[in-house]
Amino acid sequence: MQQTEKRGFSIIETSDAFSPQALNDNTRKIEAALDAHEAAVKEVTDDLDARVTVLEAKKFAVGTYQIEMYETLSIQVGFTPIAVLVSQSRRFDPIDGLVLPGDTNIPPFIQIVEGGFTSNIMNGSTAYPGIYHYIAFG
Numbered sequence: 001m002q003q004t005e006k007r008g009f010s011i012i013e014t015s016d017a018f019s020p021q022a023l024n025d026n027t028r029k030i031e032a033a034l035d036a037h038e039a040a041v042k043e044v045t046d047d048l049d050a051r052v053t054v055l056e057a058k059k060f061a062v063g064t065y066q067i068e069m070y071e072t073l074s075i076q077v078g079f080t081p082i083a084v085l086v087s088q089s090r091r092f093d094p095i096d097g098l099v100l101p102g103d104t105n106i107p108p109f110i111q112i113v114e115g116g117f118t119s120n121i122m123n124g125s126t127a128y129p130g131i132y133h134y135i136a137f138g
Contacts, residue, residue, distance in 0.1 A: 008031075059138030065119065068129045072120035074113065081136035083119045086110055088132045094128050 001022060002011045009024035009029060061077035081099075086096040086109075099111045099117070109127040113116045117136065121127050 018074055027103075061136045061138075062134065064133050066120050066131045067119055069121050069131075072118055073118060074118050075134065076116040077136045077138075078115070079136075079138040080114050081112055081117060081138050083137045084110055084112060084134060085120065086134045087130050088128065088130055090130070091127070095132075097127070 001013060001016050003009060007029065009026045012018075012022055016022075034122045043072075043116060044094070057129050063077075063080075065073055065075055067073050084097075086097040099110050099112055109120055109122075117134075119127075119132065121129055
């Protein structure tokens with residue numbers, strides 16, 4: 001009886017007396033190799049699952065909205081943000097607003113609400129009607 005060079009499987013020749021031992025040895029070697037491969041793949045996929053879980057916990061949304069005087073808009077982003085940055089590009093006097101957790105000096109025209117944020121333009125506000133760009137972080 002011969003064996004393969006690389007993996008040492010038994011090669012039964014036609015002149016060999018039949019013995020189930022050689023087949024059983026080959027089966028055990030294959031099973032051990034499959035178990036080792038399965039363990040290596042599981043280690044990689046478990047690591048990827050952990051990384052995906054971390055990434056899924058971090059959310060953000062970007063977009064634009066247009067608002068007019070005396071209007072309050074509710075912008076839904078699919079999660080309740082922990083911070084929102086809003087900016088209006090203007091030739092003169094650009095308008096920016098950033099809302100952070102625990103900030104008591106928030107821009108009067110942005111408020112974080114469940115599922116997104118609201119933006120409004122009222123008399124006396126520091127914001128102006130027009131198109132605003134935002135990024136919300138969750």
